[in-house]
Amino acid sequence: MRNQALLDHAKDMRSAPTPPEKALWNALRAGRLDGAKFRRQVVIGRYIADFACRTPTKIVVEADGESHAAQHDYDAERTAFLERKGYRVLRFTNSEISNNLEGVLEAIRQELPEADAPSP
Structure with a gap:
């Protein structure tokens, strides 16, 4: 069973994203990036x-603030x-997200399978 404190x-x-997280989420949500289904703040x-x-495909995207x-x-x-769990981890600084969304x-799109490639 998942840790309830972690889920909370x-x-x-999710209710208090940083401005770069908010901008990135707006671009990733609802299949907006080549139909890929992203979720945010996933345990x-x-x-x-x-x-x-x-x-x-299994991808984790991290928006790294100055604390990182x-x-x-x-x-x-x-x-x-995360890599042992099969995820490809992509890290971007908040500055990269804000200045070069x-x-x-x-870069994220490059990790997605080609649209016309057969499904595994």
């Missing part, structure tokens, strides 16, 4: 992923855990 924290995070194990797509500079070891452990979306 994810819910709180995966003991972690909360900023954005996760489980189909058509001081938690490199934690982020590396978290990334390793189209470039961030293109």
